[in-house]
Amino acid sequence: MSHGPATPLTATASGPLTGEAHVPGDKSISHRSLILGAMAVGETRVTGLLEGQDVLDTGRAMQAFGARVTKDGDTWVVNGVGVGGLMEPDDVIDCGNSGTGVRLLMGAAATHGFSVTYTGDASLRKRPMARVTDPLALFGAVAHGRSGGRLPMTVVGAPEPVPVRYATPVASAQVKSAVLLAGLNAPGETVVVEREATRDHSERMLRGFGAQIETRETREGREITLVGRPELRPQTIVVPRDPSSAAFPVCAALIVPGSDVLVPNIGLNPTRAGLFETLRDMGADLTYENPRQEGGEPVADLRARFSPDMKGIEVPPDRAASMIDEYPVLSVVAANAEGTTVMRGVAELRVKECDRIDAMATGLRACGVTVRDGADWWEVDGRGPGGVTGGATVAVHLDHRIAMSFLCAGMAAQVGITVDDAGPILTSFPIFRSLMEELGADFTS
Ligand SMILES: O=C(O)C1=C[C@@H](OP(=O)(O)O)[C@@H](O)[C@H](O)C1
Numbered sequence: 432m433s434h435g436p437a438t439p440l441t442a443t444a445s446g447p448l449t450g451e452a453h454v455p456g457d458k459s460i461s462h463r464s465l466i467l468g469a470m471a472v473g474e475t476r477v478t479g480l481l482e483g484q485d486v487l488d489t490g491r492a493m494q495a496f497g498a499r500v501t502k503d504g505d506t507w508v509v510n511g512v513g514v515g516g517l518m519e520p521d522d523v524i525d526c527g528n529s530g531t532g533v534r535l536l537m538g539a540a541a542t543h544g545f546s547v548t549y550t551g552d553a554s555l556r557k558r559p560m561a562r563v564t565d566p567l568a569l570f571g572a573v574a575h576g577r578s579g580g581r582l583p584m585t586v587v588g589a590p591e592p593v594p595v596r597y598a599t600p601v602a603s604a605q606v607k608s609a610v611l612l613a614g615l616n617a618p619g620e621t622v623v624v625e626r627e628a629t630r631d632h633s634e635r636m637l638r639g640f641g642a643q644i645e646t647r648e649t650r651e652g653r654e655i656t657l658v659g660r661p662e663l664r665p666q667t668i669v670v671p672r673d674p675s676s677a678a679f680p681v682c683a684a685l686i687v688p689g690s691d692v693l694v695p696n697i698g699l700n701p702t703r704a705g706l707f708e709t710l711r712d713m714g715a716d717l718t719y720e721n722p723r724q725e726g727g728e729p730v731a732d733l734r735a736r737f738s739p740d741m742k743g744i745e746v747p748p749d750r751a752a753s754m755i756d757e758y759p760v761l762s763v764v765a766a767n768a769e770g771t772t773v774m775r776g777v778a779e780l781r782v783k784e785c786d787r788i789d790a791m792a793t794g795l796r797a798c799g800v801t802v803r804d805g806a807d808w809w810e811v812d813g814r815g816p817g818g819v820t821g822g823a824t825v826a827v828h829l830d831h832r833i834a835m836s837f838l839c840a841g842m843a844a845q846v847g848i849t850v851d852d853a854g855p856i857l858t859s860f861p862i863f864r865s866l867m868e869e870l871g872a873d874f875t876s
């Protein structure tokens with residue numbers, strides 16, 4: 432769903448950030464809980480679901496496909512229709528701002544013999560969909576979209592789907608997941624091969640729901656094999672807290688003098704934890720306290736303290752997939768470190784909710800930071816602690832992560848930084864403002 436008029440917000444330097452930051456549930460796992468819950472037979476119960484607009488849009492979509500999605504106290508309840516049981520929606524499916532939502536749904540529905548028309552907000556309508564509709568065509572689905580494979584788009588599902596073997600040309604968990612979800616309703620084995628490992632929440636959750644799915648490392652990369660037409664068993668799911676949201680209080684604490692923030696209960700699945708490793712490589716005072724296993728995932732409490740001695744580094748490109756959503760906020764930390772931070776192998780950043788390299792480079796330059804960029808790389812010259820001048824109003828281009836990154840930048844800048852629209856933050860981190868204010872951040876509308 433599109434949001435209302437733009438709501439500017441300014442962050443100015445405050446005192447230290449202190450206390451505990453309880454960030455919301457993981458966005459990736461929340462989408463998948465609703466989709467797989469809808470494809471199981473019976474009642475799936477989910478606690479800790481992220482109630483951000485992206486996930487709520489996916490919940491509405493699953494209802495349109497015939498599942499029942501309700502709330503019982505703090506628990507979301509999904510009454511699923513079973514693999515192959517999705518029904519033709521009687522209206523356009525509007526996925527709002529969410530690439531994950533639309534791409535996973537396209538996959539799940541593509542092996543059902545009906546047509547679905549998808550759309551989204553002005554950001555989502557610019558994003559490439561051929562990366563998903565190309566492999567879905569191998570199952571027998573046919574897509575008719577706008578030029579360049581953009582939304583609005585109708586996908587005519589395959590009435591008699593065949594299983595597929597597909598090597599993904601881009602490192603994308605959304606593409607991998609779309610193929611696996613399509614493979615659920617194709618008879619036989621669907622195989623996805625990815626050269627670089629991307630987040631593996633779909634694989635873990637499909638296994639949890641009782642699908643036969645195996646992953647093995649091969650010379651070509653990681654090969655995932657799913658046996659189609661399983662009966663998925665409903666699950667009780669506790670969604671862990673989102674490391675991509677944790678990134679904001681963590682990074683803000685590292686750059687605001689005197690800060691000491693605890694971010695409890697964060698999933699440190701290696702396919703998601705790249706930012707935290709990178710910050711530690713830069714010399715951040717970031718520790719993993721109370722490390723433990725929960726629901727088969729490594730979890731820890733993150734403790735971040737003001738780190739005036741951070742140094743710019745070259746981020747290993749093979750880490751990109753494990754921190755793909757965190758580069759915008761990393762660039763803010765980089766601007767507050769000494770020396771240059773180099774980020775390569777990140778062309779994917781140009782096709783997110785906006786061109787994230789361009790949005791961050793433009794905004795950082797307006798705040799006095801030198802940034803160089805090319806098609807798949809960028810580098811930020813650090814100005815040392817408190818060195819960012821600030822004072823600018825930056826455009827967020829309907830991108831929640833750009834908005835939150837510049838608000839974190841404003842907390843440590845010499846003059847406050849204004850984002851032209853804080854509305855998109857509601858897509859992934861609806862309590863961002865109150866959570867940061869409780870830590871001591873100073874925001875003005
Ligand atoms: O599968 C997912 O849940 C996601 C995958 C990533 O996108 P790509 O698959 O396009 O890299 C990420 O950027 C997005 O926020 C969530």
Ligand SMILES: C=C(OP(=O)(O)O)C(=O)O
Binds near residue numbers: 783859
């Ligand atoms: C890229 C993101 O999300 P999506 O692709 O689901 O829109 C994100 O949350 O940073």
